[in-house]
Amino acid sequence: MSILNFTYKMEIGYEKDVGKCHFTIKCIPKEDARQQLLEMELSIFPQTSYCFGEDSFGNRQLYGSESEPHKQFVFEISGRVKIIQTDFEEQAREENVGIFRFPYGKCVAGPGLIKYFHSLGPSGYTEAYDICMDVMHRLHKDFSYKPGITNFNTTAEEAWSLAGGVCQDYAHIYIALLRMYKIPARYVCGLMIGEGASHAWVEALCENRWVPFDPTNDCRVLNDYIKLGHGRDASDCAINRGLMWNGGAQSQKISVSVWEQK
């Protein structure tokens, strides 16, 4: 068991006044077999009312609107999470598995990924867990970490053709591959020690449990990860979704820190 402290801050600056905006934020740690939220505090600027809820994947969210002109939008959350040492995220409920079995959104394999999948050949393993480990190691060798060449909208196939990307791209490609191996897999958005931004990893269904893997770091997900949400691909659990009128050019700054409480 460990206790992690975290802070997440997003500051968006606009060139001109935003007349009106709507936002949906999914940035509150989930509670499951692995983690428990002990305390949290959050603030939004401009000060406006907002409502809490859960999306259809059970991710916690808050949403609201601001109709007074503003040039800046700031969201900040901090808190403490208890991480319980376990091998899996949660026991899978059968009705919630099928949805992660099929190609979807940014995790649809195109010709490039299908070719790569065939080049990997049938896995020598029979257990889902072993296949996941094997595919993760091989993907790690064949894909490089290269910031700046992909963006939030990049699909698995596009990232694959660029031969490099960031955690989101690793996760998308890994999901597309696992689903081709008939292993249901879902995208996870979260935070981890040592990352200055949010992180992404994957949970795969192994013996009816959702087991987390981190393809970017080629390792299992251990005590230094905080899960925020999951979905079929990155869009389902995007930390921030906004809609605004006017505003002109915008700049975004995100700062994250996670540290262990001794």
Add this chain to the structure above:
Amino acid sequence: MQHMELLKHRDKINELLARYGVRFGIYKNNTFKEQLFPFDSIPRIIEHEEFTCLEKGLKQRVMALNLFLKDIYGKKQILKDGIVPEDFIFASSGYMAECEGIVPPQNIYSHISGIDLVKGKDGKWYILEDNLRVPSGASYPMIARELCRRSSPGTFHDNHIEDNRNYAELLRRTMDYVNAGGHTVILTPGRYNAAYFEHSYLAEKTGAHLVTGSELTVENDMLYYISANGAKERVGAVYRRISDEYMDPMIFNPESLIGIPHIFEVYRKGNVALINAPGNGVADDKGIYYFVPQMIRYYLNEEPILSNAPTYLPFYEKDMKYVMEHFDELVIKDVAEAGGYGVVFGSSMTKPQKMEFKDLIKRESRRFIAQEVIDFQDLDILDDGEIVQRKADLRAFVLMADEPLVWKSGLTRFSRNMDSFIVNSSQGGGFKDTWVLYQ
């Protein structure tokens, strides 16, 4: 003849329909074109007994479809029991993960269902397709009847015709039953929409406010209507005439200007009814059509009263074999297409086209269904003073309030060309009144 008197009034009625703005618009080659929907004054007549049977079958079908939707967005028992393969749900474009776990007011998903049927030469009715995503068309027979009644009141006095003016009442009852508190509104994308006439007509007849997205706003998990003087009044039911993906730009298409940001959150918390429920596409897709008779047995433990057209799913090996061997006798439909598009007749293809198409079906077996071509009855149409024969279908409207209600009328559409089997209004053609007789 019961309707001879009406024939004289055909041109007059069409003129009035045009004046009232009874048109439908279509997008073709990226341009919006409005066209008249020609009315033929020879009614389709359905005898009392025949309609009674249709009514039972339609109620049964819509009950089963509603239970299916509840199951799919909930426990998914029908998948666990292996009646419907997962592929037809999660790989379907009509399935919306965003609707998982949401329980709509009164557990109703398809409040207004448009069930398309044809009558075969064998005298038997067949279901062609189910439309559970805001089906349109009820206003056409409503206004046509109104005009016919005005031109020839005697016709409706002398014949035993069920009055169809109660549609507004049925709709009102359906909307009120699920209303979560507050006003009932009809949400239209605006006057450039193909069915705008219908939106405004139904609003007028039901007494619901006709609104556009910009007149609605979300605050603290509630939906409000902003009236002209700026007052906010709560809305408890939205009969929305815009499709799912335009409803809420915060969840679906972010480019949507006709939707209401965050309306989905209000819906999720049970504070507003959306009519029809989002996500219904998973139950009216051409692939799922095949499974409806099995759904009726599964959920209701009854034998289906109405038949599907004999349908084959190349997804199943046995059916694939049949489709390949009997290609010329079948009509092939692309599951993802609607409105009469993506429909091809095996017999009308050249040899190379057939080869190519068969390969496509083998590669993408989930994408197609194949059906026996039903030889359906022609109806008489008055064309340039001559009686001619055209293929026609019937869209029956089933409304789900505290119990299923079948409107004793419907929209009869006929094809424009003699040899065309496609009667969809976006492909030309016209409509007729549908008389249901009482004893």
